[in-house]
Amino acid sequence: xxxxxxxxxxxxxxALFSACGPDREGVLEELExxxxxxxNKPESLHIWVNDDERELVAxxxxxxxxxxxxxxxxxxxxxxxGDQLEAMSLDAPAGGGPDLxxxxxxxxxxxxxxxxxxxxELTPEQEAGYLEGTLDALTYEGELAGVPAAVETxxxxxxxxxxxxxxxxxxxxxxxxxxxxxxxxxxxGFLLESKEMYFAYPFYDAYGGYIFAEDGGDYDTLDLxxxxxxxxxxxxxxxxxxxxxxxxxxLNADILNGLFLDGSVGAVFSGPWNIAEYGxxxxxxxxxAPLPTVNGNPMRxxxxxxxxxxxxxxxxxxxxxxxxxxxxxxxxAQIFFEHKREIPARAExxxxxxxxxxxxxxxxxxxxxxxxxxxxxxxxxxxDANVFISQGHDVREVLEETVELINDEIQIMxxxxx
Numbered sequence: 001x002x003x004x005x006x007x008x009x010x011x012x013x014x015a016l017f018s019a020c021g022p023d024r025e026g027v028l029e030e031l032e033x034x035x036x037x038x039x040n041k042p043e044s045l046h047i048w049v050n051d052d053e054r055e056l057v058a059x060x061x062x063x064x065x066x067x068x069x070x071x072x073x074x075x076x077x078x079x080x081x082g083d084q085l086e087a088m089s090l091d092a093p094a095g096g097g098p099d100l101x102x103x104x105x106x107x108x109x110x111x112x113x114x115x116x117x118x119x120x121e122l123t124p125e126q127e128a129g130y131l132e133g134t135l136d137a138l139t140y141e142g143e144l145a146g147v148p149a150a151v152e153t154x155x156x157x158x159x160x161x162x163x164x165x166x167x168x169x170x171x172x173x174x175x176x177x178x179x180x181x182x183x184x185x186x187x188x189g190f191l192l193e194s195k196e197m198y199f200a201y202p203f204y205d206a207y208g209g210y211i212f213a214e215d216g217g218d219y220d221t222l223d224l225x226x227x228x229x230x231x232x233x234x235x236x237x238x239x240x241x242x243x244x245x246x247x248x249x250x251l252n253a254d255i256l257n258g259l260f261l262d263g264s265v266g267a268v269f270s271g272p273w274n275i276a277e278y279g280x281x282x283x284x285x286x287x288x289a290p291l292p293t294v295n296g297n298p299m300r301x302x303x304x305x306x307x308x309x310x311x312x313x314x315x316x317x318x319x320x321x322x323x324x325x326x327x328x329x330x331x332x333a334q335i336f337f338e339h340k341r342e343i344p345a346r347a348e349x350x351x352x353x354x355x356x357x358x359x360x361x362x363x364x365x366x367x368x369x370x371x372x373x374x375x376x377x378x379x380x381x382x383x384d385a386n387v388f389i390s391q392g393h394d395v396r397e398v399l400e401e402t403v404e405l406i407n408d409e410i411q412i413m414x415x416x417x418x
Contacts, residue, residue: 058339137368146307148345153303166289177246192269288358303366
């Protein structure tokens, strides 16, 4: 799985963060609300950029453009996205940290509860141009916590030396598994990391399962749909794929990638982070497509949004917001894509590679991961559940026990915030 998700830490740690974080209302009252003007323009703004050379090159160019336009220097510190939140929780309240930091949307709830990100107010003109759903994915309790920079989901890669056309329905996917799978020679019609909830989610969702019930953009974290009849049916489909031998046990990303690169697999569920390596090895035989349909409806993949967030303790909140908007406008997004090759969160960017087309189409059906802190209680238990299901255990019993475990962990998190 792509390291979009953070490793799941102990629920008690998450609860402690929520319980011991600064008072949300108190922090908000102290936030700078005046607009960015010449009078309050800083000499420089400090940003943490994910420690990736391609991103650093992109944002150095974008930062230079911002300085040329505004006269404000953009100071960049390379800082791994996965390490930023812990550092922010320690440094920001003491007056440290950057003006802007970079995080995925599923961390928004935790970040907001700690008071680390300022609420962002964008004009209608500034909001225009971001991909549909990205601003909502970054909104928590009615407040926007970040400016969308990049989006990500998975789709189908397929090898035209094996499959002339991609499977467009779940029935066609299963038929490919039946026709091309020979486990004895490590040949498979299709593969996906079914033990990872990130990749298994479309099967639960397609038949009526869900993570949390939603109402008007709000999540009911006490209403989990991971053991309802639809989720059970989706789990049974995955179990059948294992029982028929289409999906091997203990499949991980390294094994999946190796088999696909060797030309031993017709199609794989994977993400755009593999475009470069797959393309280099498979050349013109590599194509992409959206996930197949179930009962005539497109399968919904899980998606994520990476965003620039304004340090709630910054002395330059208004100008930091201006920088975040500048770094994610159409021109900057094009620069970002040309260097990083990640899909920007803008509708008018030219992705000059047909291999991105399958992902762009799948993004229209992606479900951006819930941004409430309680979602962290889902991934680990559901990953374990997927393993038990693949081993032939009763699907309903496994999912019902798993939902009980998730609910228990959510209760602990809630107690930690009281």
